[in-house]
Amino acid sequence: MAEMARLDDNSLHAVCSDPPYGLVEFTAEEMNKLRSGRGGVWRIPPSMDGCERRPLPRFSVLTPEQKQSIENYFHQWGTVLLPKLRPGGHVLLAGNPMLLMYVQAALIEAGFENRSTIMRVYHGFRGGDRPKNAEKEFPEVCVQPRSNYEPWMLFRKPISEKTVAENLRRWETGGLRMLAGGKPLPDVIQSFKTPENERAIADHPSLKPQHLLRILVRSLLPMGRGMVLDPFMGSGSTLAAAQAVGYASMGIELDADYFKLAQGAVSKFAALYPVAKGAFLDDETAAGREVVREDQSLMWDESNAEAESAPKRTAVLGLGSG
Numbered sequence: 185m186a187e188m189a190r191l192d193d194n195s196l197h198a199v200c201s202d203p204p205y206g207l208v209e210f211t212a213e214e215m216n217k218l219r220s221g222r223g224g225v226w227r228i229p230p231s232m233d234g235c236e237r238r239p240l241p242r243f244s245v246l247t248p249e250q251k252q253s254i255e256n257y258f259h260q261w262g263t264v265l266l267p268k269l270r271p272g273g274h275v276l277l278a279g280n281p282m283l284l285m286y287v288q289a290a291l292i293e294a295g296f297e298n299r300s301t302i303m304r305v306y307h308g309f310r311g312g313d314r315p316k317n318a319e320k321e322f323p324e325v326c327v328q329p330r331s332n333y334e335p336w337m338l339f340r341k342p343i344s345e346k347t348v349a350e351n352l353r354r355w356e357t358g359g360l361r362m363l364a365g366g367k368p369l370p371d372v373i374q375s376f377k378t379p380e381n382e383r384a385i386a387d388h389p390s391l392k393p394q395h396l397l398r399i400l401v402r403s404l405l406p407m408g409r410g411m412v413l414d415p416f417m418g419s420g421s422t423l424a425a426a427q428a429v430g431y432a433s434m435g436i437e438l439d440a441d442y443f444k445l446a447q448g449a450v451s452k453f454a455a456l457y458p459v460a461k462g463a464f465l466d467d468e469t470a471a472g473r474e475v476v477r478e479d480q481s482l483m484w485d486e487s488n489a490e491a492e493s494a495p496k497r498t499a500v501l502g503l504g505s506g
């Protein structure tokens with residue numbers, strides 16, 4: 185927040201980020217527990233097919249006080265962010281079905297409009313478990329539905345002009361950029377887990393896939409230009425997506441190790457799939473442009489590439505305080 189507070193007013197066109205949902209999972213204490221593999225908010229989902237699963241933060245253990253602190257935090261965060269965004273600037277935040285209402289309430293209270301929720305549909309590992317230590321006693325009971333989507337919350341700073349058109353003329357913000365062929369961005373996007381070739385670049389526990397980020401980031405700048413901020417940058421995957429699409433971006437990261445990771449990873453992520461600039465959804469690109477292999481990793485067939493021309497801009501990194 186201190187880094188965000190230093191930015192010029194009206195200097196950002198959009199924000200795209202994957203915040204620490206429960207705020208506690210990336211504290212030094214919880215990171216130590218994750219790195220030592222013992223206790224805390226991180227858990228390893230049960231192995232289903234002999235494959236080791238990656239740790240997931242367990243939000244069901246958050247107390248009412250911790251949930252209130254999420255709301256308080258995002259209220260303060262939104263209050264700091266609001267003047268930095270141009271009127272009509274969008275904010276897109278990865279969420280969690282159990283916690284998104286706290287973030288939404290906080291940002292609405294801070295002055296943002298709640299515009300939509302974009303569902304990333306993929307095969308998840310959250311929920312679906314039988315009651316702990318009583319799995320055999322209650323074989324037909326699951327405590328929660330198995331989660332197969334990730335909500336991305338879309339907010340907008342209210343426009344300052346009378347119409348979106350006038351706002352676009354003055355600030356270049358207020359709407360969303362359409363996909364190729366004049367197709368509006370849908371609020372449901374078919375996705376899949378982050379492929380291994382991307383995990384090999386950056387071993388961050390919450391690494392988001394390039395295919396999704398490029399579609400989302402691209403949509404946030406209606407005129408195809410402007411500055412995108414990721415204030416919880418992690419491995420820099422959002423900045424890389426922005427770079428691949430041809431947008432300027434900057435990031436803030438609290439953890440010094442992840443910051444270093446991002447410095448090395450951004451250009452490597454951005455260089456992947458050179459024809460993929462977020463203008464097509466997977467299903468529309470599958471024929472000839474993209475192959476989703478059985479292991480769900482990605483290959484791009486560049487021979488059929490219909491590359492969009494996009495200016496190259498530089499990604500800028502900033503280090504958060506603390």
Ligand SMILES: C[S@@+](CC[C@H](N)C(=O)[O-])C[C@H]1O[C@@H](n2cnc3c(N)ncnc32)[C@H](O)[C@@H]1O
Binds near residue numbers: 202205415418439442
């Ligand atoms: C969910 S992860 C984002 C990972 C990212 N989506 C990626 O693909 O690499 C959230 C990140 O926010 C960082 N973080 C936590 N609190 C922060 C704060 N107050 N300011 C900046 N970064 C913070 C964490 O260290 C973590 O790397």
